[in-house]
Amino acid sequence: MAQRMAAHHRRPVSHTVVSAALNAVATTCRERGLQFTIIRRQVMETLIKAGQPLGAYELMGALQDSLGRRLAPPTVYRALEFLQEQHFVSRIESRNAFVPCAHPDHPHACVFFICDNCGASEEVEDRTIERAVARDAASLGFRVARRVVELQGTCATCLATGTPTASHHP
Numbered sequence: 480m481a482q483r484m485a486a487h488h489r490r491p492v493s494h495t496v497v498s499a500a501l502n503a504v505a506t507t508c509r510e511r512g513l514q515f516t517i518i519r520r521q522v523m524e525t526l527i528k529a530g531q532p533l534g535a536y537e538l539m540g541a542l543q544d545s546l547g548r549r550l551a552p553p554t555v556y557r558a559l560e561f562l563q564e565q566h567f568v569s570r571i572e573s574r575n576a577f578v579p580c581a582h583p584d585h586p587h588a589c590v591f592f593i594c595d596n597c598g599a600s601e602e603v604e605d606r607t608i609e610r611a612v613a614r615d616a617a618s619l620g621f622r623v624a625r626r627v628v629e630l631q632g633t634c635a636t637c638l639a640t641g642t643p644t645a646s647h648h649p
């Protein structure tokens with residue numbers, strides 16, 4: 480039930496990466512005529528800094544740590560909803576967790592590679608997958624609302640350090 484993930488080799492997200500990602504979201508909000516309120520910004524910043532998908536409770540805990548005060552859950556949920564609607568944040572269904580989109584400025588299919596061992600996630604933008612999904616959707620007459628692909632396995636860092644994986648599928 481609990482979504483706590485071991486984070487023993489979590490890579491710290493550099494300040495440059497955090498501010499570049501926040502600036503991209505701020506610019507996109509401006510272009511779309513949307514408010515990037517302080518709370519939306521704080522939620523976005525916390526998710527970017529985490530470097531891995533965070534569950535709602537982990538997110539609230541991290542926000543409390545950085546702000547030094549507790550935010551009301553509905554406030555956080557509303558901010559999360561906004562960020563998801565704008566595709567700045569994706570929900571990882573398999574983890575019930577949230578992760579910032581790597582390319583918030585344009586619509587795309589988000590493809591996430593999620594490590595079962597350390598919880599790290601990497602997003603890639605793959606035009607081939609997007610085209611294939613668009614083609615298949617068209618042939619089915621299906622309108623796609625959410626384009627998030629989740630791939631689970633073991634990340635390169637865990638493989639290199641020989642960290643035992645939770646499950647083996649030979």
Ligand SMILES: [Zn+2]
Binds near residue numbers: 580581587588589
């Ligand atoms: Zn994305």
Ligand SMILES: [Zn+2]
Binds near residue numbers: 596
């Ligand atoms: Zn890993």
